[in-house]
Amino acid sequence: MLANKTEIAESPSDRIRNRAIELGFDLVGIVPAVSPPGLAHFRAWLDRSFAGEMHYMERQSGAREHPRHVLDVVRSMVMVAMNYRTTEPVAAEPLEGRISRYAWGKDYHRVLRDRLKALGDSLHAELPGCRTRAVVDTAPLLERDFARLAGIGWIGKNTMLINKKLGSWLFLGALLTDAELAYDTAHAADHCGTCTRCLDACPTQAFAAPHQLDSRLCISYLTIELRGPIPLGLRGGVGNWLFGCDVCQEVCPWNRKAPDSGALDFQPSAGTGNADASRIASLTDAELRNEIAGTTLTRAGLAGLRRNAAIVLGNSGSARAIPALERLAQSHDATVRDAAEWAIERITRAKTGRSLVSKEGSDLQDFNFGKGLAD
Secondary structure: OOOOHHHHHOOHHHHHHHHHHHOOOOEEEEEEOOOOOOHHHHHHHHHOOOOOOOHHHHHOOHHHHOHHHOOOOOOEEEEEEEEOOOOOOOOOOOOEEEEOHHHOOOOHHHHHHHHHHHHHHHHHHHOOOOOEEEEOOOOOOOHHHHHHHOOOOEEOOOOOEEEOOOEOOEEEEEEEEOOOOOOOOOOOOOOOOOOOHHHHHOOOOOEEEOOEEOHHHOHHHHHHHOOOOOOHHHHHHHOOEEEOOOHHHHOOHHHOOOOOOOOHHHOOOOOOOEEEHHHHHHOOHHHHHHHHOOOHHHHHHHHHHHHHHHHHHHHHOOHHHHHHHHHHOOOOOHHHHHHHHHHHHHHHHHHHOOOOEOOOOOEOOOOOOOOHHHO
16 A cells, blocks of 8 residues: 655654644744854944944844854754734824834734744654754844745845745744754845835934844834933934834835734734823833733833833824823933923924923923934
8 A cells, every 4th residue: 555645755844844834833944053144244233333222232242153052952943933914003093102013912922932832842752852942032043044044035125034925024933953854945035126115214214224224223222122211313203103113014015915914912902003102101100010011012111111102292292292291201210201301392392382491490492302303
């Protein structure tokens, strides 16, 4: 009796790929553990200080030279991607702040890590005694480089990994192992062509050139990673982004027909992906902490979210934001107070053409707005 052809063709690597799809990953590819091809590009990016205050990037730069710094016996890596595009964002109301799509649902680190651990269990069943380590965005690994080597997509001009069918709304993860597996072919082509829509649309002009993102100007960095005051000249460019930014992905032609994700974990908890910035000002620490628990919004911290809320309210131009801003101006955090005072002054100037004089009598008319994007 002839054996089933599928059974003959299926290797442990094939079964791991199939298992990854069963676990909810949309894309999967396997690569050998090598030095990332984009290492020189990464080092040049660091040399230009484009990492801003993300000092861990510099501290971990040596560890990014090879995956063995993540798992010392690594031979192969199973690269995976999950589509997180759920629904189209609803236009934000005047006092609402937009939240980047990736933070709409549950914390993606946990979602992907749980699935990767299950995938690791499957690999252990296939190859008893093998070693594995699941990685989601927290280890010194250039994931996009290895995802490209795995054939998942190419790295676009906005530095995002793009897949022809799924676009760039992708979470990436990796399962490192000491097992020898069958490898996939790298994605060699770049399908961005002459398009520069992502570069041209950036509100804060954060792209120094194609594939060159200056994080210090990026709204995602400013609203999430930066712990101090947002530079005056960039506050106007932040617009109504409360957490992160999706502009360079929203304008990408490859995202026009990107399918919706079926993953319930990524559905927006409030249904819209927007948040009432004035309400954030009214919540106590305990209330705000409870509200963002289990989401990636915790990355910005309570003070960061309040600072961002003040910037959003200031950019709204609405006098209805003043009561909320006055509450934020009483914050114990100097960065929050600074943002609230700037926002009050911005709204007042827009409405009256004159500066406020504070209750203490200190004239705020010389408050430095900066130039360009904040004007």
